Amino acid sequence: MSTLPNPLGGERRFYAWRGWQVAYVVRGHGDPLVFIHSIHAAAWSAEWRQNVPALAEQHTCYAIDLLGFGASDRPPIHYTAPLYLDLIHDFLRDVVGEPSLLVGSSLGATYAVAIADTHPELVRAVVAVGPAGVSRLVNYGGGAGTVVQGLFRTPVVGKALFGALVSRASIRFFLKDIYAFGLDRTAEELYWLSANQPNSRYAPSAFVGMRLNHDIREAVGRLQCPLVIAWGTEASQTPYREAKTVLAAAPSAEFMPFNAGDLPHEEAPRDFNIAISAFADRLAATV
Secondary structure, X not given: XXXXXXXXXXXXXXXXXXXXXXEEEEEOOOOEEEEEOOOOOOOOHHHHOOOHHHHOOOOEEEEEOOOOOOOOOOXXXXXOXXXXXXXXXHHHHHHHOOOEEEEEEOHHHHHHHHHHHHOHHXXXXXXXXXXXOOOOOOOOOOHHHHHHHHHHHOOOHHHHHHHHHOXXXXXXXXXXXXXXXXXXXXXXXXXXXXXXXXXXOHHHHHHHOOOOOOOOOOHHHOOOOOEEEEEXXXXXXXXXXXXXXXXXXXXXXXXXXXXXXXXXXXXXXXXXXXXXHHHHHHHHHOO
16 A cells, blocks of 8 residues: 555545556545546656645545555556546445536646536536547547657656656656745645656656546537536646636636646635535435
């Protein structure tokens, strides 16, 4: 089992899925909120550490570590978007067990939208923070992606490349880019710890090889459930101007801009939590 800390509080549990252990944290009581983290070399559910404790006061919050990240197993398999869609679907069905409000970030938001589209019985609503799959990260990797992914998976060169990618200096540089108003030192430590677990390079290698991309350009506009698009006005990885493209594809979505970078739920947590709590209250009032 992973030695990673649990910065979300609550209880860390494990979901046995296809022979692997998938970690998740559950905290609170009430209607379920399910958090799906973004994907990058150091990604994991610690991204939601400013949100789960507050929102768990009125909701049962689940925060999953996708396979290959965080405290979940990190098998040396070939990771794909369909694999993660299957995992999230099965997690919602087997662990949560009732229709949920999904809160996803970047590709995590992409997967949340995709699940809501294909399995509406599992999803009450979606909050998509800077979702990919509309203005970026749409196309599945081709030959070039295969080469890049293969390079990162090699025993010697791959380890060296990934080691440089997840050094403290590299993670600090990445965080300085996505935080608009100053680096979060706690985040730096938590992301470094996760990225330097054994077998950490396999899932991110699929990301750089574009194997985790997923096209939701049509799905985002035909959802049967309420959709919120959240965006940081100072975002750099997913620039604020791209929100227009996403909203054009989903004209009925509610838009929530925040004065923050790419992770408004981390950088403006109070405003984000208040907005999501109010949205959840409106959702509950419609039942």
